[in-house]
Structure formats: C-alpha cells, structure tokens
Amino acid sequence: RAAAAAAAAATSESSGFDEMCAGKERKYFLVGGKGGVGKTSLSSSLAVKFAMNGHPTLVVSTDPAHSLSDSLAQDVTGGLPVPVDGTDMMLYAMEIDPEQAKAEFSAFAKDNDMSTGARDLLGSVGLGGMADQLGDLKLGELLDTPPPGLDEAIAISKVVQFIKDEKYAKFTRIVFDTAPTGHTLRLLSLPDFLDASIGKIVRLRKKLSSATDAVKGLFGVDNSAQGEAVNQLEMLKGQLQEVKELFRNEKTTEFVIVTIPTVLGISESGRLLGSLRKEKVPARRLVVNQIIRVTGDGFAGHKAELLEKEAALRAAVEAMAGADAALIGPLEEMLLAQAAVLKDAQSAVSFCTIKAKDQRRAMEMLDADPGLKGLQRIEAPLFDMEIRGVPALQFMAGQVWT
Secondary structure (H helix, E strand, C coil): CHHHHHHHHCCCCCCCHHHHHCCCCCEEEEEECCCCCCHHHHHHHHHHHHHHCCCCEEEEECCCCCCHHHHHCCCCCCCCCEECCCCCCCEEEEECCHHHHHHHHHHHHCCCCCCHHHHHHHHHCCCHHHHHHHCCCCCCCCCCCCCCCHHHHHHHHHHHHHHHCHHHCCCCEEEEECCCHHHHHHHHHHHHHHHHHHHHHHHHHHHHCCCCHHHHHHHCCCHHHHHHHHHHHHHHHHHHHHHHHHHHCCCCEEEEEEECCCHHHHHHHHHHHHHHHHCCCCCCEEEEEEECCCCCCCHHHHHHHHHHHHHHHHHHHHCCCCCCHHHHHHHHHHHHHHHHHHHHHHHHHHHHHHHHHHHHHHHHHHHHCCCHHHCEEEEEECCCCCCCCHHHHHHHHHHHCC
C-alpha cells in the first residue's frame, strides 16, 4: 500500500474533486469507457469519496455484465437502492439488469397485443407507466429487434423514476457505472429512432383509413385509438428525450471517461470523446487507469554490484582448499539460490520496464490527441491489491480522487 500511495502522490495533477464535490444540488456523474478499464472500481470509489464528504450518494450499475456487487463485496442486485454495508455513510447502491429488460421488451413487442402479462413484466421492472403508454400499440412490425440503446435507456429511465420519488430526493450525488462505450452512446439515438417509428405508424394509419374493417383489425385499434397510440408513443419518446437532455445538462451532469494506457484504449477514448462532443454531453475529465509506477531504476546497478560480490565470494570459497566441506557446501547452495532469485527478479523488472515503455508511448499518443489533451487528466496507479469492499475503495478513493 505504501508504494502505491507514494506513486499516486507523485501525480502532479489532481482530479479536481473539490469542484466535483462542491454544492448540495443534485449532480450526476456517468463513468464510462471501453470494457475492462476499471470503470466499476473507479465509479464505486468515486461514490465512496462523495459519501465520505457528506453527500448522500447512490451508485448505479447499468452494465449488463454487472460487477458492482463484487466491487462492494455485497449483493446489490434486485433493482432497488440498498444501503452499502460496512459504513455509516449515506451510501446506497443498485444494479439494474438492462439485458433482461430488453429481452422482455422484445418478447412482448412482437406479440399481437399488449397482454396483461406484458404489462406485468414492465411493472416488475418499475416501468408501469411505460406499459400504459405502449398498451394500444402494435409494435411487432416496428420492433423486429429492440432499437439500439434500449437496454441502457430502460435502466437509466428507471433510475430517473426512482430519484423523482420523494423518498429518494435525499441523494445529491448519483454515480452511474455505465455499460461499455457503444451501449451508452446508442441510447442517445433513441428519440430519433422513435421519430421514425411514429412516422411509420402515421403512414400505416393513412393506409388503413381506406381499408376494410377486416384489414383495420389487423392493426388492432380503430382510427381514434390509432391517433391515441401515436400520442402515447410521443409521450414515450418524451421520457427518453428527458434522459438525453439530462446527459446534456452541463450544470448537473458530467461524463467521466476511463481508459488505460494502451494504444487501443487511447484510440477508443478519442472516438468516445468525439461522439460525446457531437451529442453535446459534457466531458471534462479523463482517468488513465492501471498505470505502472515500478520503473526498475537502479536494478542494473544493484545487479552488477551483487554479481561482483558473488564472484569475490566464489573466489574465497575456492581458495579454501581443504576447508571443512560442511562449510563450503552450504555456501555453494546459497550462491546457486541467489542466482535463481536474481534471474526471477530480472524477469519481473524486464516485464515492468517493457510495459512501462508501452504505456509511455500510449501517453505520448494521448498528449498529441487534440481532444483528449484538453481534458483534465487523472492518473490512477495499478494497485498491488484487489480493490474490493468499502475499506479498499476508501483507500483507492484517497489515491485517485484528490
């Protein structure tokens, strides 16, 4: 721990946490990036740091491959905020299963009507209002497959529902551990998708208006109900538009990009930032995670010194002709064991040195990126311990969110 703390302290630029923590009005922080960069640990540690500073905080996972429960060392599944164990801070967590919601939506959208069972399905994931709006629509023709981003949108819409409730008004910081890059960006296109869907419904309605009653029955609603269906889909689009506008609100929302110091990681982060800028989603910070701080400086000198002393010791042993074998044998064994240790140490140092060199190359690429270099950079070390549970997250928060 001491080594990791010292390495983190060497980072000259702070995360600007004081700015993130300022004010008691509600703020949203979406932590996102490519898969495997440490989003969950960073979002969990950020939530812990907010709670440590007096903010009632909710951390939410909308990633289909949940690991928030693992990070907190506590089961937070079930889709409802639960208090985090091991602390008396106002810290809550919840996991939402967007893949399940998407699968359920797809299943009932292809049915001929909105059955009671389908309504119950939506109600079970906290989206009863959405079920009412979809009740008179026949979406099988429109949604052969669920639209891109629907899983993430359902998850975030559910959270928006929760926080509008008085009993959840206490949260002043809400941290989203988002799905990998593509999921998060696709949900921004949903209102446009629904615009196209509404247009298709209107065109179908015009065709059906001159058709026989039998053909009209295929649509499942009469002309007046069709008009109401269009209105209901407009209302649904409005709910999702609310999520999109929440993402764009510079006063309340910030997208924190997480990456790792590899060429692939930096490249994807640059594309992510470009997409966020295009959609007017505020992004001010870039966390470069898992930076190796072990350089191996001085190892070569120490190795040369050790080899020199080993040679001198061997010469002294050989000069002890006729000396007691009980003394010479253990000395020889000690020198052989020392050579094996030195070989293993050389392998470890070589690995770290090569990885650090690769990371420096990626950081140079970051410095040259016209978009990324303008973000506030936070460098988080590769810890020599597993970050799991509140104590470990508190330690990580103290090193990263300064």
